[in-house]
Amino acid sequence: GAGVSQTPSNKVTEKGKYVELRCDPISGHTALYWYRQSLGQGPEFLIYFQGTGAADDSGLPNDRFFAVRPEGSVSTLKIQRTERGDSAVYLCASSLQGLATDTQYFGPGTRLTVL
Amino acid sequence: AQSVTQLDSQVPVFEEAPVELRCNYSSSVSVYLFWYVQYPNQGLQLLLKYLSGSTLVESINGFEAEFNKSQTSFHLRKPSVHISDTAEYFCAVNRGTGFQKLVFGTGTRLLVSP
Numbered sequence: 001g002a003g004v005s006q007t008p009s010n011k012v013t014e015k016g017k018y019v020e021l022r023c024d025p026i027s028g029h030t031a032l033y034w035y036r037q038s039l040g041q042g043p044e045f046l047i048y049f050q051g052t053g054a055a056d057d058s059g060l061p062n063d064r065f066f067a068v069r070p071e072g073s074v075s076t077l078k079i080q081r082t083e084r085g086d087s088a089v090y091l092c093a094s095s096l097q098g099l100a101t102d103t104q105y106f107g108p109g110t111r112l113t114v115l
Numbered sequence: 116a117q118s119v120t121q122l123d124s125q126v127p128v129f130e131e132a133p134v135e136l137r138c139n140y141s142s143s144v145s146v147y148l149f150w151y152v153q154y155p156n157q158g159l160q161l162l163l164k165y166l167s168g169s170t171l172v173e174s175i176n177g178f179e180a181e182f183n184k185s186q187t188s189f190h191l192r193k194p195s196v197h198i199s200d201t202a203e204y205f206c207a208v209n210r211g212t213g214f215q216k217l218v219f220g221t222g223t224r225l226l227v228s229p
Contacts, residue, residue, distance in 0.1 A: 033215070042221050
């Protein structure tokens with residue numbers, strides 16, 4: 001079956017611009033996660049959705065970052081007033097029920113470059 | 116806060132040699148442990164995970180990892196590697212029931228040469 005998909009695969013923007021990154025989880029998965037992976041680092045947690053609600057947004061670095069999942073499926077990560085330090089690969093994952101024991105299935109990521 | 120340490124950023128080995136990729140985590144009452152693999156130009160894939168029970172867990176492609184509570188380690192091993200095992204390997208921990216986020220190590224790049 002289809003895995004987690006993310007669009008765009010690459011996004012180049014200028015400092016100060018607004019960007020939206022989209023994630024399409026595996027069908028039927030209620031939990032959705034966003035992570036950020038900087039060069040030479042492991043993925044870092046940003047936010048976790050259970051259904052439509054953000055159950056844990058403790059990883060969002062500041063109020064320029066916001067994410068939504070209005071219908072409990074597709075999610076959009078929104079970054080306002082982008083900064084060069086926001087350049088990274090943004091990963092989305094989904095899991096069946098959001099249990100700690102569940103496997104998280106990752107998408108291919110969106111590489112964001114802020115010039 | 117939970118943390119994961121992968122001391123080796125890169126491990127070069129020859130084909131058919133054994134390999135061990137090290138992973139240590141900061142202690143917690145209970146943890147779930149994961150190894151993910153990222154092949155070139157691909158997304159992260161689960162390799163294996165420890166939830167409970169037997170401390171030795173195996174993957175379908177010959178890797179195994181052993182949970183050692185006293186040493187807070189979850190090292191990944193394979194007795195004989197293939198060229199196709201060349202990839203980045205990430206160890207991750209979940210603090211257990213009630214927590215959903217994974218905390219990842221910085222990754223170990225396994226380079227297998229002929």
